[in-house]
Amino acid sequence: MTENIVTAPNMLADAPPGTLSARDFHSGATPIWCPGCGDYGVLSALEDALATYGRPPHEVVLVSGIGCSSRLPAYTSCYGFHGVHGRALPFAAGVKLARPDLEVIAVGGDGDGYSIGGNHFIHACRRDLDMVYLVMDNRVYGMTKGQPSPTTEPDWDSDIAPGGIGLRPFDPLALALAAGATFVARGFSAQPHDLATVIVEAIRWPGFAFIEVLSPCVAFRREEFDWKASVHPVKQTIENDRAAAHAAILADDGFGLGVVFRDYRRLKPAPEPQRVTLAEIESEFRIGA
Amino acid sequence: MGRSSLAIVFAGSGGAGAMTAGELFLRAAATAGYYGSMNRLFGPQVRGGESAALLQISNLPITCQPDNFDLFVALDWHKVDQFAAEIPLTENSIILADPQSGPVPQNVARSKARIVSFKMGDPEATPLERALHGKHTNVFAAGAVGCLAGIDPAKMRAALSTVLGSKAADVQRLNAASLEKGAAAAATLALDLDLAPPKPAPRWLLTGNQAIAMGSLRGGVRFVSCYPITPATDLVEWLAPRLQQLGGKLVLAEDELAAINMVLGASFGGVPAMTVTSGPGLSLMVEAIGLAVAAEVPAVIIDVMRSGPSTGIPSKTEQSDVNLAIYGGHGDAPRIVLAPTSVRDCLFTGEWAVYLAESLQTPVIVLSDQALGQAHQVIDPKPDRPPPLARRIELPASKFKRYATDSDPVTAMPPPGTPHGQWVGEGLTHNEFGIPVSGAAAHAAQLNKRARKLAQFDPGAWWGDVWGDGDTAILTFGSGAGAALEAAVALGAAGSPTRVVALRVLSPLPLAALATSLKGARRIIVMEQNQGAQLYHHLLAHNAIPPTADSMARPGPLPFRRAEIIARLAAQV
Numbered sequence: 001m002t003e004n005i006v007t008a009p010n011m012l013a014d015a016p017p018g019t020l021s022a023r024d025f026h027s028g029a030t031p032i033w034c035p036g037c038g039d040y041g042v043l044s045a046l047e048d049a050l051a052t053y054g055r056p057p058h059e060v061v062l063v064s065g066i067g068c069s070s071r072l073p074a075y076t077s078c079y080g081f082h083g084v085h086g087r088a089l090p091f092a093a094g095v096k097l098a099r100p101d102l103e104v105i106a107v108g109g110d111g112d113g114y115s116i117g118g119n120h121f122i123h124a125c126r127r128d129l130d131m132v133y134l135v136m137d138n139r140v141y142g143m144t145k146g147q148p149s150p151t152t153e154p155d156w157d158s159d160i161a162p163g164g165i166g167l168r169p170f171d172p173l174a175l176a177l178a179a180g181a182t183f184v185a186r187g188f189s190a191q192p193h194d195l196a197t198v199i200v201e202a203i204r205w206p207g208f209a210f211i212e213v214l215s216p217c218v219a220f221r222r223e224e225f226d227w228k229a230s231v232h233p234v235k236q237t238i239e240n241d242r243a244a245a246h247a248a249i250l251a252d253d254g255f256g257l258g259v260v261f262r263d264y265r266r267l268k269p270a271p272e273p274q275r276v277t278l279a280e281i282e283s284e285f286r287i288g289a
Numbered sequence: 290m291g292r293s294s295l296a297i298v299f300a301g302s303g304g305a306g307a308m309t310a311g312e313l314f315l316r317a318a319a320t321a322g323y324y325g326s327m328n329r330l331f332g333p334q335v336r337g338g339e340s341a342a343l344l345q346i347s348n349l350p351i352t353c354q355p356d357n358f359d360l361f362v363a364l365d366w367h368k369v370d371q372f373a374a375e376i377p378l379t380e381n382s383i384i385l386a387d388p389q390s391g392p393v394p395q396n397v398a399r400s401k402a403r404i405v406s407f408k409m410g411d412p413e414a415t416p417l418e419r420a421l422h423g424k425h426t427n428v429f430a431a432g433a434v435g436c437l438a439g440i441d442p443a444k445m446r447a448a449l450s451t452v453l454g455s456k457a458a459d460v461q462r463l464n465a466a467s468l469e470k471g472a473a474a475a476a477t478l479a480l481d482l483d484l485a486p487p488k489p490a491p492r493w494l495l496t497g498n499q500a501i502a503m504g505s506l507r508g509g510v511r512f513v514s515c516y517p518i519t520p521a522t523d524l525v526e527w528l529a530p531r532l533q534q535l536g537g538k539l540v541l542a543e544d545e546l547a548a549i550n551m552v553l554g555a556s557f558g559g560v561p562a563m564t565v566t567s568g569p570g571l572s573l574m575v576e577a578i579g580l581a582v583a584a585e586v587p588a589v590i591i592d593v594m595r596s597g598p599s600t601g602i603p604s605k606t607e608q609s610d611v612n613l614a615i616y617g618g619h620g621d622a623p624r625i626v627l628a629p630t631s632v633r634d635c636l637f638t639g640e641w642a643v644y645l646a647e648s649l650q651t652p653v654i655v656l657s658d659q660a661l662g663q664a665h666q667v668i669d670p671k672p673d674r675p676p677p678l679a680r681r682i683e684l685p686a687s688k689f690k691r692y693a694t695d696s697d698p699v700t701a702m703p704p705p706g707t708p709h710g711q712w713v714g715e716g717l718t719h720n721e722f723g724i725p726v727s728g729a730a731a732h733a734a735q736l737n738k739r740a741r742k743l744a745q746f747d748p749g750a751w752w753g754d755v756w757g758d759g760d761t762a763i764l765t766f767g768s769g770a771g772a773a774l775e776a777a778v779a780l781g782a783a784g785s786p787t788r789v790v791a792l793r794v795l796s797p798l799p800l801a802a803l804a805t806s807l808k809g810a811r812r813i814i815v816m817e818q819n820q821g822a823q824l825y826h827h828l829l830a831h832n833a834i835p836p837t838a839d840s841m842a843r844p845g846p847l848p849f850r851r852a853e854i855i856a857r858l859a860a861q862v
Contacts, residue, residue: 099705
């Protein structure tokens with residue numbers, strides 16, 4: 001295992017000179033989001049980040065599942081796919097594997113990514129394809145009008161779970177680390193400039209880059225707007241030492257913003273197979289005179 | 290003179306090497322110029338379970354299992370008798386068994402087959418030699434059967450070397466010696482099993498699963514994502530290295546939900562993509578198949594059917610996913626469902642499926658089954674191939690509307706990277722631009738657009754296969770077609786001309802072509818291997834057959850055989 005580890009080249013080079021603006025990534029469609037929804041900040045940060053990064057909209061694919069935040073692809077001018085609930089990551093993986101030349105970004109919410117799509121999340125971390133996964137976490141199912149998600153506090157009262165769901169929320173960053181993610185970050189929708197900076201870094205990261213974005217729900221979780229007072233920069237970005245990153249994340253209060261972990265160590269890719277033709281494959285079946 | 294065909298079983302406990310003996314014998318006979326077929330029978334164990342190789346060698350193409358086996362070679366008797374129902378024997382059959390293996394089990398002996406005592410393995414080997422090198426009983430037995438059938442010993446040696454592959458030189462040498470000793474021992478038996486001389490021709494030896502895989506590669510599939518499932522996995526294991534050598538990608542997904550969604554993603558990216566599964570996996574994929582219909586994304590889904598429901602009998606065949614394939618999912622989600630009519634046809638149907646998916650931007654489900662997929666057959670490779678059809682990707686001169694409803698229902702689908710072609714694939718009800726809407730008019734317009742795509746699909750001559758014009762018609766599909774054809778041939782020879790209609794397109798039903806093929810038939814019987822008569826009811830629902838048509842439906846895993854079909858037809862006259 002160890003001898004198979006190589007160091008990834010540093011991809012955090014400066015962006016090419018910018019000729020694109022955020023406006024170039026805007027489709028003009030009116031979001032269905034409630035006025036004040038955190039997701040507006042995420043959309044704006046993403047458009048800024050894509051403009052800074054500099055590839056034109058037709059070379060970018062945004063993939064999502066189902067939920068309020070999953071409506072995002074249609075609000076940009078990029079190629080997009082709004083699929084079924086929880087499956088944004090495998091769809092995005094298919095796009096990236098088939099078309100490594102494209103920039104692929106999967107987006108969605110906490111229910112989509114951590115509950116119904118939870119299995120895909122851990123496997124996407126492990127698969128480490130060169131793509132970005134941006135989760136707008138509002139700790140509630142908004143589109144179905146207020147049910148607790150895997151990141152909801154145990155005592156949060158709702159119609160479907162009166163008095164609280166009574167379950168520990170899990171920490172998506174710790175989960176990503178345990179599953180082998182090589183780039184783990186947290187952002188906040190009310191700080192779109194900082195978030196855009198993290199997104200640019202994530203796009204440039206030559207592997208699976210996971211960004212958990214705290215994105216308050218104005219309809220069901222108004223108290224989340226108090227997150228403004230809770231957020232703070234992470235103490236440091238930990239590199240390569242996964243155990244230290246785990247310790248830092250577990251010690252964090254869940255409001256540390258920035259890049260938490262980067263792992264430059266990579267498995268060597270499998271050697272390229274020798275090319276054959278269809279006719280050569282068919283000849284395997286041939287038998288007799 | 291010799292017989293025109295020979296049906297043989299090699300059976301034994303796991304590790305006894307029944308499959309190796311079967312493969313070796315089949316390959317030798319094929320190389321010698323015979324047609325042949327081998328089906329595999331397994332117990333549920335991964336290692337150490339009982340297994341049987343069911344073979345037929347003939348001067349004519351073989352498309353189904355025989356009514357009875359002529360020769361049963363028992364490598365040992367460990368639990369093999371539980372296969373008795375799947376290995377029909379008669380008093381004309383011969384059982385070759387080593388007296389050291391103990392008495393013939395009751396289930397097998399009940400057939401009154403003639404039991405021939407035959408010592409397998411080198412009688413001169415010391416116990417130490419046997420322990421060190423194994424007994425090579427299987428290769429010894431294969432050598433014996435090769436001699437009895439009159440297969441050229443050189444072909445047997447060459448086949449052994451191919452089957453052993455890269456095994457060490459001493460293993461090769463010991464096995465070759467066992468092969469010779471088996472042949473020598475059999476020379477003393479007078480059993481009259483020798484075959485008429487072969488008629489060699491260039492042929493292919495492959496399984497139905499390999500044939501579908503090859504067809505899909507011909508069709509241009511360069512992305513496959515799947516999750517392991519019996520009896521479909523060997524298709525992907527054959528495909529994996531070859532797909533990669535063609536520059537394609539194969540992904541082992543975390544589950545079937547991921548597999549089908551990866552396929553849709555790759556296809557959205559512009560690369561023809563396929564997944565391969567069996568019933569339980571198809572059940573999990575149903576939601577995403579609806580998405581592929583709604584968002585109009587091409588996808589090929591191969592279902593190698595096995596006995597269901599639930600986990601059923603993973604290693605054994607059935608044709609019980611007809612309803613799931615055609616109707617599975619919520620909403621109105623029409624798709625194309627195909628079924629290869631033989632191992633040979635798996636090549637054609639596998640390739641055609643890709644062209645249909647790409648050109649109509651729709652999921653295409655191919656219903657194969659374990660009996661086709663894992664049958665190893667000698668075939669005359671089909672010369673005809675479907676004409677290539679490609680995806681429509683060029684942008685219109687006017688404003689691009691991905692889901693336009695005022696034109697040909699197959700609308701342009703530019704792959705990402707195409708300037709000015711940006712669109713968002715959408716599973717929600719959408720307008721012509723792909724923007725989600727919830728109005729009745731847009732909903733109907735898009736449902737109509739997708740329905741029109743399938744309505745204008747014309748399968749041409751490939752909707753199905755028809756043999757004969759007798760006034761009794763057996764209407765069937767998949768692995769049933771071969772048995773129906775053999776029954777029809779026998780019935781015709783006995784003065785009851787019978788036609789066989791095998792559907793290649795199960796949905797949308799090719800109603801006009803089917804009506805023509807059934808013209809003049811006074812009696813129609815729909816034959817399928819599931820309990821609920823799924824195809825029969827599908828045909829009735831679409832008025833594809835008259836209400837007087839009869840149903841011959843029964844569950845798997847026992848294959849349809851000629852005799853069963855003839856008896857069933859006779860009983861109803």
